[in-house]
Amino acid sequence: xxxxxxxxxxxxxxxxxxxxxxxxxxxxxxxxxxxxxxxxxxxxxxxxxxxxxxxxxxxxxxxxxxxxxxxxxxxxxxxxxxxxxxxxxxxxxxxxxxxxxxxxxxxxxxxxxxxxxxxxxxxxxxxxxxxxxxxxxxxxxxxxxxxxxxxxxxxxxxxxxxxxxxxxxxxxxxxxxxxxxxxxxxxxxxxxxxxxxxxxxxxxxxxxxxxxxxxxxxxxxxxxxxxxxxxxxxxxxxxxxxxxxxxxxxxxxxxxxxxxxxxxxxxxxxxxxxxxxxxxxxxxxxxxxxxxxxxxxxxxxxxxxxxxxxx
Numbered sequence: 001x002x003x004x005x006x007x008x009x010x011x012x013x014x015x016x017x018x019x020x021x022x023x024x025x026x027x028x029x030x031x032x033x034x035x036x037x038x039x040x041x042x043x044x045x046x047x048x049x050x051x052x053x054x055x056x057x058x059x060x061x062x063x064x065x066x067x068x069x070x071x072x073x074x075x076x077x078x079x080x081x082x083x084x085x086x087x088x089x090x091x092x093x094x095x096x097x098x099x100x101x102x103x104x105x106x107x108x109x110x111x112x113x114x115x116x117x118x119x120x121x122x123x124x125x126x127x128x129x130x131x132x133x134x135x136x137x138x139x140x141x142x143x144x145x146x147x148x149x150x151x152x153x154x155x156x157x158x159x160x161x162x163x164x165x166x167x168x169x170x171x172x173x174x175x176x177x178x179x180x181x182x183x184x185x186x187x188x189x190x191x192x193x194x195x196x197x198x199x200x201x202x203x204x205x206x207x208x209x210x211x212x213x214x215x216x217x218x219x220x221x222x223x224x225x226x227x228x229x230x231x232x233x234x235x236x237x238x239x240x241x242x243x244x245x246x247x248x249x250x251x252x253x254x255x256x257x258x259x260x261x262x263x264x265x266x267x268x269x270x271x272x273x274x275x276x277x278x279x280x281x282x283x284x285x286x287x288x289x290x291x292x293x294x295x296x297x298x299x300x301x302x303x304x305x306x307x308x309x310x311x
Contacts (some may be wrong), residue, residue, distance in 0.1 A: 111148065112148045127146050171197055194208060223301065278301075
């Protein structure tokens with residue numbers, strides 16, 4: 001998971017880290033995160049790899065609530081107890097001498113696991129709080145746990161139970177799950193769909209590109225860049241075609257309007273000519289019926305011209 005920390009654990013990628021965390025925390029109704037800092041606190045470790053398997057984040061929400069987020073990744077050693085252990089360390093860490101308990105901040109533990117943990121459910125994302133046993137009201141919002149099981153996520157994808165187009169969380173987690181480091185494979189179907197979604201999701205596109213840089217071989221990077229360029233070229237070409245079609249339609253409409261105007265002018269000219277002919281014939285004493293027949297004008301129109309001549 002070191003590539004995960006490189007992607008989400010630095011200032012350069014602060015914006016996409018905020019988007020990713022909001023996608024997870026929206027499930028429990030937390031206020032949206034507006035800022036984030038990357039804590040450099042050492043909470044101690046039970047195993048040598050603990051430093052690599054955890055990410056400590058301090059976030060501030062739109063409600064001006066400071067929250068410490070502990071993210072821990074795939075480690076099968078007593079995962080639930082480990083999560084509680086690190087939660088307690090993060091919760092107590094800010095409490096110095098002379099500080100009030102009111103100054104303690106909520107701590108949210110997010111555990112992203114590359115193995116299945118809970119046999120009781122097929123859901124890949126579960127969350128936990130402290131509730132009263134009978135009436136189920138919340139004791140405190142200072143404690144919150146999230147467990148995300150990537151194996152179940154991939155299974156949900158295979159079973160067509162995920163909709164990354166309409167679920168921000170699904171698309172972000174699929175981005176993390178599309179590279180299976182243990183089996184050294186990439187899920188091409190996930191890869192292809194996320195490419196398409198990333199064209200319309202700027203934050204995902206930025207994370208997707210950075211993730212590929214961290215996760216792929218040079219050959220895979222070149223293939224990805226080639227495919228990305230092809231998709232962008234195709235979209236650009238389609239936009240150009242759409243604009244051209246609009247220009248052609250506008251041109252056709254202008255031609256239709258001009259033809260309509262020309263037709264009207266022609267009709268008016270023909271009518272003017274008929275009236276002039278009718279006047280000449282009437283002045284020469286030709287009967288109204290014969291003038292109407294000769295010019296094609298209605299009889300009443302010819303009579304109207306005659307009346308004008310008699311005035």
